[in-house]
Amino acid sequence: GDSVTQMEGPVTLSEEAFLTINCTYTATGYPSLFWYVQYPGEGLQLLLKATKADDKGSNKGFEATYRKETTSFHLEKGSVQVSDSAVYFCALSVGTGNQFYFGTGTSLTVIP
Amino acid sequence: ETGVTQSPTHLIKTRGQQVTLRCSSQSGHNTVSWYQQALGQGPQFIFQYYREEENGRGNFPPRFSGLQFPNYSSELNVNALELDDSALYLCASSAVGVSQETQYFGPGTRLLVL
Numbered sequence: 001g002d003s004v005t006q007m008e009g010p011v012t013l014s015e016e017a018f019l020t021i022n023c024t025y026t027a028t029g030y031p032s033l034f035w036y037v038q039y040p041g042e043g044l045q046l047l048l049k050a051t052k053a054d055d056k057g058s059n060k061g062f063e064a065t066y067r068k069e070t071t072s073f074h075l076e077k078g079s080v081q082v083s084d085s086a087v088y089f090c091a092l093s094v095g096t097g098n099q100f101y102f103g104t105g106t107s108l109t110v111i112p
Numbered sequence: 113e114t115g116v117t118q119s120p121t122h123l124i125k126t127r128g129q130q131v132t133l134r135c136s137s138q139s140g141h142n143t144v145s146w147y148q149q150a151l152g153q154g155p156q157f158i159f160q161y162y163r164e165e166e167n168g169r170g171n172f173p174p175r176f177s178g179l180q181f182p183n184y185s186s187e188l189n190v191n192a193l194e195l196d197d198s199a200l201y202l203c204a205s206s207a208v209g210v211s212q213e214t215q216y217f218g219p220g221t222r223l224l225v226l
Contacts, residue, residue, distance in 0.1 A: 004154075034214070043116075043202055044155070044217040089154055093213075098143065098206055099168050100215060102154035 002027045006090050006103030013080055013110050021075040021106045023064075023090035031094040033057075033066055033073040038087045038105070047075075047088070080110045116205050116218035124224045125193050133188045133221045135203030143167070144186040145215060146178060147202040155202055161186055190223075198225045 007022040025031065032051045036044040048057030053068035062077045073090060090103040117136045125131050137144050143162045147155035157170035161180035175191040184205070190197055200222050204215035 006154075036217075043219040044204075046214055046216070049214060091154075093215075098145070098213060098215070099157050099160065099170070100145070100147075100155070100204075101157070102147075104154045105152075 002031070002092060002094055002101050004090050004092055004101050004103040006106055008104070008106065010107040010109060013108070015082055015110055015112050016079045017110075019075070019077040019080045019084075019108070021088055021090075021108070023073045023075065023103060025071050025073065025090075025092050027071075027092055027094045029094045031092040033064070034091040034093070034100070035062070035064055035073070035075050036089045036091060036102075038089065040086070044089065080108070082110045082112055084108060085110050116203060116216055118201075118203050118218040118221050120221060121219070122222045122224075124226065126226050127193055127195060129193050129225075130189065130191045131193060131223060133190075133201050133203075133223070135186045135188070135205075135218060137184045137186070137203075137205030138216050141205035141207055141216070142184045143206045144180055144184065145204045145206070146186070146188045147204065148172070148197075149200040149202055149220070151199070158188070193225045195225050198223060 034049045035047040037047045048059040050057040050066035056065045064075045087105045145160040146158040149155040159169040160167045164180045177189045179187045200220040202220045203218045206213045206215045
C-alpha cells in the first residue's frame, strides 16, 4: 500500500547548522509529495510540495526534491534558526481520492 | 479569506459517551477530510467528504461517522468512545475536483477520553 517513512527524531541542532530530514515513500501510482510543519499546540501548515518527478519544492529556506529513482523527498535547509523548532511531517497524496498518508513526524529543536 | 476553523478546541469525555466535532472549511473549498493524530504520531486518515457524500475512508470502525453540509462545513461523530480515541482530531479542506491538491488544516480539537 501507499506509505511514507520518515527519519526518526528527535533532532537537535545548533543555530545555523545544516538540516536534513530523510523521507522515503511507497506509492502505487504517481504521488504528489508534501512537507508539513506543526508548531507546538497548532495544526499542520504546508511547508512545501512537489507534484512530479524532479520537481523541487521550496519555502522559507527549506527545499526538497522529488526523486522518483530513489522514491525520496528529503527536506533540507542550509542554516536553521531557533524559530524552525517544530515537528516536520512528510506526506503523500495519490489517486483521485486526495487521501493523504503521513509519516510519523520528526521533531526538530534548534538551540542558540 | 478565512482559514479552516474547528470547534471545540478541547474536550473531555468518558468512555462510552458520544462526541461531535465541527469544522468549517476554507473559503472556496468543498472537500473536507478528517484525521486522527495520536500523541507522537502522524495524522491518520479517517474519511473525506465531497459534495456531502463520503468520498473515501481509512481504517476506522463504523462508530466514526461524519456529515458535510451544503455550506461545506462538516462534523465528525464518534460513538461509544474508547480510551484509545484520545487524540488530536484534525480537519483539512481542499479545492473542488482537484486530486492530489494541497490540504489546508485547522488547529484541531484535542479529545481526552477518561
